[in-house]
Amino acid sequence: MSEQSIPAAARHAQPDEEPDPWTEPVPTGLRWTRRWRGVTGLTLLAIGFGLIIEQPGLLLASVFGVAFAAYGRLGAAPSPALEVERAIEVTDPDVGEQIPVTLTVHNDGDGRLRDLRIVDGVPSGLAVASGSPRIATSLPPGESAAVSYELEAARGGHTFDPVVAIVRDASGATERAVEIDAPGTIDCVPSLPAEPPPFPLRPQTTRYTGRTSAAEGGDGVEFHATREYRAGDPLGRIDWKRVARTGDLTTVEYRRERAASVLIVVDARRAAYAAPDPTAATSVDHCVEAARTIAGSLLDDGHSVGLTALSPRPPWLIPGRGVQHRLAIRTALGTHEAFERTPPDRSANVYAAGREIRNRIASDTQVVFVSPMLEEGASQAAHRLDAHGHLTTVVSPDVCVSDTVGQQAAGLARSLRLAGARQRGIPAIDWDPAEPFARALARSQRRWSA
Amino acid sequence: MSAAADRLRAIDVGTVGFAVAAVVVVVGILSVFSTAVDVSGLVEDQTRTILGVAGIAVGAGLLRRWVRAEDRGYRPPEREELRPIEVPGDELDEQLAHVASLSSTEAVRYFRAQTRDDLRELAIEVLTRHRGCTTQTAREQLRSGAWTDDERAASFFRLGGDGGASDQVTGAIRRPVGGDHPHTARARAAVAELVRIAGAGA
Amino acid sequence: MSDVTFDDRSPSPGVSATVGVGAIAVVAAAFAGSAVAVAGAGIVLMAVGVQGGRRSLHTIGGVLCFGGVVLAGALGAAPGVALVGAAASVVAWDVGDHAIGLGGQVGRDARARRNVLEHLGISAGAAASVVVISGLSYALARRGNPGAAAGLIGAAVGLFAILLDW
Numbered sequence: 001m002s003e004q005s006i007p008a009a010a011r012h013a014q015p016d017e018e019p020d021p022w023t024e025p026v027p028t029g030l031r032w033t034r035r036w037r038g039v040t041g042l043t044l045l046a047i048g049f050g051l052i053i054e055q056p057g058l059l060l061a062s063v064f065g066v067a068f069a070a071y072g073r074l075g076a077a078p079s080p081a082l083e084v085e086r087a088i089e090v091t092d093p094d095v096g097e098q099i100p101v102t103l104t105v106h107n108d109g110d111g112r113l114r115d116l117r118i119v120d121g122v123p124s125g126l127a128v129a130s131g132s133p134r135i136a137t138s139l140p141p142g143e144s145a146a147v148s149y150e151l152e153a154a155r156g157g158h159t160f161d162p163v164v165a166i167v168r169d170a171s172g173a174t175e176r177a178v179e180i181d182a183p184g185t186i187d188c189v190p191s192l193p194a195e196p197p198p199f200p201l202r203p204q205t206t207r208y209t210g211r212t213s214a215a216e217g218g219d220g221v222e223f224h225a226t227r228e229y230r231a232g233d234p235l236g237r238i239d240w241k242r243v244a245r246t247g248d249l250t251t252v253e254y255r256r257e258r259a260a261s262v263l264i265v266v267d268a269r270r271a272a273y274a275a276p277d278p279t280a281a282t283s284v285d286h287c288v289e290a291a292r293t294i295a296g297s298l299l300d301d302g303h304s305v306g307l308t309a310l311s312p313r314p315p316w317l318i319p320g321r322g323v324q325h326r327l328a329i330r331t332a333l334g335t336h337e338a339f340e341r342t343p344p345d346r347s348a349n350v351y352a353a354g355r356e357i358r359n360r361i362a363s364d365t366q367v368v369f370v371s372p373m374l375e376e377g378a379s380q381a382a383h384r385l386d387a388h389g390h391l392t393t394v395v396s397p398d399v400c401v402s403d404t405v406g407q408q409a410a411g412l413a414r415s416l417r418l419a420g421a422r423q424r425g426i427p428a429i430d431w432d433p434a435e436p437f438a439r440a441l442a443r444s445q446r447r448w449s450a
Numbered sequence: 451m452s453a454a455a456d457r458l459r460a461i462d463v464g465t466v467g468f469a470v471a472a473v474v475v476v477v478g479i480l481s482v483f484s485t486a487v488d489v490s491g492l493v494e495d496q497t498r499t500i501l502g503v504a505g506i507a508v509g510a511g512l513l514r515r516w517v518r519a520e521d522r523g524y525r526p527p528e529r530e531e532l533r534p535i536e537v538p539g540d541e542l543d544e545q546l547a548h549v550a551s552l553s554s555t556e557a558v559r560y561f562r563a564q565t566r567d568d569l570r571e572l573a574i575e576v577l578t579r580h581r582g583c584t585t586q587t588a589r590e591q592l593r594s595g596a597w598t599d600d601e602r603a604a605s606f607f608r609l610g611g612d613g614g615a616s617d618q619v620t621g622a623i624r625r626p627v628g629g630d631h632p633h634t635a636r637a638r639a640a641v642a643e644l645v646r647i648a649g650a651g652a
Numbered sequence: 653m654s655d656v657t658f659d660d661r662s663p664s665p666g667v668s669a670t671v672g673v674g675a676i677a678v679v680a681a682a683f684a685g686s687a688v689a690v691a692g693a694g695i696v697l698m699a700v701g702v703q704g705g706r707r708s709l710h711t712i713g714g715v716l717c718f719g720g721v722v723l724a725g726a727l728g729a730a731p732g733v734a735l736v737g738a739a740a741s742v743v744a745w746d747v748g749d750h751a752i753g754l755g756g757q758v759g760r761d762a763r764a765r766r767n768v769l770e771h772l773g774i775s776a777g778a779a780a781s782v783v784v785i786s787g788l789s790y791a792l793a794r795r796g797n798p799g800a801a802a803g804l805i806g807a808a809v810g811l812f813a814i815l816l817d818w
Contacts, residue, residue: 278534518708
């Protein structure tokens with residue numbers, strides 16, 4: 001890497017801190033809009049012409065410009081006294097469901113608000129499906145106005161931001177903006193899948209026995225076999241290739257003496273947030289979907305599953321089992337702040353995070369690292385965990401596209417990273433998020449059919 | 451001058467000075483039209499014309515500024531869509547765009563070097579992994595251009611491979627028609643070639 | 653993923669309000685062909701500017717519309733007509749500019765009818781009072797120089813405005 005100092009012109013082109021319109025504070029206090037400013041110029045023009053060509057009619061017409069310029073000085077936007085109330089029809093929707101929202105604004109003050117504009121604080125993780133969360137109105141004291149629109153539900157715990165109210169005086173020359181708190185939450189928490197396909201673990205297990213146990217097999221060695229189908233076997237475990245070939249119904253069975261202890265680590269660092277299109281689902285959304293399927297699959301098979309993330313404030317669930325634990329994992333994957341659409345404002349130190357993880361888990365815990373693998377930090381995290389004795393499997397959603405030079409280069413770099421991991425003995429599952437992770441996993445079952 | 455305050459502007463020295471000037475001008479205008487105020491000793495035709503022309507000049511200037519002025523109203527953030535997230539590769543694309551569009555030669559040189567360094571690291575990894583050569587060999591091949599038959603791709607990494615001034619001219623010609631700046635075109639060829647090599651070897 | 657993007661052009665009664673009021677100015681300028689042409693071009697530019705949310709285009713249109721009326725006045729139209737025409741052009745500009753500002757803050761898809769009509773009413777009221785006062789001063793000052801009263805009002809109020817703006 002070049003050691004030259006950055007020339008000033010280059011620095012201007014790439015400012016360190018670009019003002020983020022989402023987090024910029026609302027300017028409060030009285031401000032001039034300067035609408036009528038130009039009218040004064042027009043007036044001078046008219047007066048000038050009037051003097052030169054000695055046309056009194058012109059001066060008469062110029063009165064207008066002048067009168068309105070003065071008109072713009074006479075008022076001051078009032079400070080509004082507003083009461084807002086939000087009605088959300090559905091508070092725990094499914095992903096993709098339409099949520100009708102109605103915001104009612106009531107003028108609690110004595111004065112008439114002649115020019116009032118309202119913008120509702122739609123949560124940053126939700127998009128508007130129909131209607132508009134904004135309105136421009138005029139409210140006499142005691143009256144209300146309503147704003148109705150629909151949101152499309154997406155995974156996560158979403159809170160509404162404050163409503164922004166902008167008031168102007170009658171002439172529009174001054175303006176005042178205020179924020180009004182109107183709390184509201186929408187929680188969309190998908191459940192763990194019902195019949196998840198099996199997830200390929202590495203040969204690292206604990207001393208404890210799993211729910212499915214068999215007599216043979218080495219210490220902690222993963223063993224596949226098929227047996228005759230029994231009523232009640234999960235559909236995700238049927239060997240469909242054999243059914244297609246011979247018509248026999250057989251069930252794939254993990255024969256494992258021991259249960260594994262698995263920690264799922266989701267890469268939710270600032271550098272890992274990316275999407276194939278700026279308003280599409282993010283890599284973190286896909287990682288969470290994969291984590292949900294993996295957790296469901298491993299818990300069904302009797303393993304202990306834990307959850308954490310690479311993030312400034314990560315969730316921490318030590319590997320465990322049981323109904324309560326399953327619910328805790330589901331909730332964390334649904335609404336924890338580490339998995340929000342807004343990337344963290346600080347970058348995470350991969351080495352420190354890795355150390356923290358190693359300190360908290362037992363030495364016989366293996367790791368499933370779910371990451372888009374878009375930069376070296378992700379490779380480092382996986383390699384270090386693996387090298388320290390926690391056998392790691394990488395699951396990577398592919399959010400790269402290939403339209404521009406940069407995008408093609410990014411995609412190429414990512415496949416090199418996956419190849420590098422495989423070369424070090426770390427299995428890397430490359431997944432195209434166009435299909436659900438469960439389906440991709442089920443398809444890869446084909447290598448188990450004889 | 452129009453500072454935000456919770457009341458109308460206060461009277462200050464500047465305003466008083468303006469008031470005095472205003473009174474003078476009012477008297478002047480009055481004298482033009484009204485026989486009651488006769489200051490014919492002071493005011494002539496010329497003064498009237500000068501006043502008129504001055505008014506027009508200032509008015510025209512203000513008008514120009516007015517037509518170009520933007521609304522000073524607060525613009526709330528757009529919440530209809532999801533918060534935009536970066537697409538992988540945006541950073542390199544932005545640097546290539548800077549090479550194509552910035553005017554400072556220093557900055558252009560800086561970004562050109564940056565893009566070349568970043569892609570060189572990628573190229574070395576592709577060559578070592580898929581062609582089995584050492585890092586040193588890979589570096590030499592890139593420097594000499596021996597790593598590929600594609601001339602445009604080779605010229606991206608080759609020493610002295612950019613046109614400098616002729617690049618700028620070509621870029622200026624191509625841009626209005628929607629074409630690529632030469633540096634971007636070479637980078638595109640190089641990456642496409644690397645993808646091909648990596649694909650074949652996989 | 654989402655079908656709705658923020659459209660920052662003017663919301664709905666903006667264009668019709670501007671054109672409706674501007675038509676009065678064009679009629680007032682009908683005294684002379686050249687004046688009507690200028691005012692007509694102005695109203696077209698204002699309509700296009702408001703429709704597309706382009707403030708500079710709209711302002712030029714407003715200036716042209718006002719200029720057309722002033723031209724009609726200079727060419728000899730009745731002062732009362734010029735007065736009303738000038739008032740209409742200023743109000744048309746004001747409503748159009750207001751609508752463009754609304755577009756930036758609430759967008760094309762938001763409900764804004766009540767707001768725009770209320771603003772129109774207030775501006776029209778202010779303009780009407782200016783017409784009345786100027787008309788009265790003109791009529792009363794007829795004995796002396798006709799321009800004096802208007803010029804006085806114009807100059808004094810104008811300079812007062814400049815005083816406060818700068």
